[in-house]
Amino acid sequence: MFDDSRWGDDLRDRDEDRRDRHSRNRDRDDDGGPHLGRGPSSRGEQSEPDPRDRDDERWPERDRDARGHDPRDRHPRDVFMRDLNLPRGREREMVHDPREREYTLRGSETRTLSTVGAFRVVPARDLRDHSGREADSRSGDLRHLREQRLIETVPLDGRRDVAVVLTDRGRDLLESHRGRDHEPRQEFYSGLKRERELEHDAQVYKAYLSVAERLDERHAHIERVLLDYELKREYQQWLHERDRDRDDYDGHPDRDQREIEQWALEHHLPYFDEHVHFPDLRIEYLEIDGRRDREDVEVLTIHYRGAHGATAARSGFTSYGGSSARIGSATGSGRRGGGRHGGLAEEFLK
Numbered sequence: 001m002f003d004d005s006r007w008g009d010d011l012r013d014r015d016e017d018r019r020d021r022h023s024r025n026r027d028r029d030d031d032g033g034p035h036l037g038r039g040p041s042s043r044g045e046q047s048e049p050d051p052r053d054r055d056d057e058r059w060p061e062r063d064r065d066a067r068g069h070d071p072r073d074r075h076p077r078d079v080f081m082r083d084l085n086l087p088r089g090r091e092r093e094m095v096h097d098p099r100e101r102e103y104t105l106r107g108s109e110t111r112t113l114s115t116v117g118a119f120r121v122v123p124a125r126d127l128r129d130h131s132g133r134e135a136d137s138r139s140g141d142l143r144h145l146r147e148q149r150l151i152e153t154v155p156l157d158g159r160r161d162v163a164v165v166l167t168d169r170g171r172d173l174l175e176s177h178r179g180r181d182h183e184p185r186q187e188f189y190s191g192l193k194r195e196r197e198l199e200h201d202a203q204v205y206k207a208y209l210s211v212a213e214r215l216d217e218r219h220a221h222i223e224r225v226l227l228d229y230e231l232k233r234e235y236q237q238w239l240h241e242r243d244r245d246r247d248d249y250d251g252h253p254d255r256d257q258r259e260i261e262q263w264a265l266e267h268h269l270p271y272f273d274e275h276v277h278f279p280d281l282r283i284e285y286l287e288i289d290g291r292r293d294r295e296d297v298e299v300l301t302i303h304y305r306g307a308h309g310a311t312a313a314r315s316g317f318t319s320y321g322g323s324s325a326r327i328g329s330a331t332g333s334g335r336r337g338g339g340r341h342g343g344l345a346e347e348f349l350k
Contacts, residue, residue: 227281242255
């Protein structure tokens, strides 16, 4: 697993719980500690320049790899904050949004917002606070973000943990401080979309970390992730693209099996049994030689057995053995596909 010690020493934020709940002047609660490390360059003991200056022209070319990427942005936990013009340091800074609201953020909180936005829902214990420890919804970064109404927390049944989701304010803050020129574009989400699948969806980020570790070891550069929401939304838009011009539209898309199979092929998705099959997660990355590639990942829990398991195996997705809080065990079962005309995918357009 990842060596999370490189995010900083195991500091204790002793004073934060004693400070006024609505105070914004908590920027120096970590004075005297080491700089928040970011990526492989933080493993050594030498100090590094402020990560907030990563796009400054003064960065020498040797600090970027052959693909033009800052190596400090390579760590899988940092990927989603790469193109955001938000604080990167250990001390909190004032940030404004287009509606003239004011917030204070530090680097670890920027990382939390961007990670939660990319995966929609992430358990608190899978996040890391400014000291490199598991995040705690009752204190530290998560409490600060919640008090500013940038995140919300949702109980996870059967677990001593909560799921973290962005509020609309949180997503708006990310979007308003996003770099304009970077492609491909990382999607950010707010709110809880599928409450009945919360247990499953809350494990997608951990599945990502499992695969990303392997990619990181061979120095692949992760560009973005796509959730099944985004893949199915694109499919549904294409599926019904011609319907708006049909006077005789009866609710069924004007696409035949040949067209659907070709669409699946062009989007590198499996098509069999008259179904397009969608992974829970797609990771797009660059190999060290600059070649683009992708890895599709499926989270398998106890609730997706039988035919779903066979379908997952046939799809060729990388399987991540998720757990069930209700029974407390890992499993190797499968999950649903998208259906010939989208099936469950249609809920993502509502």
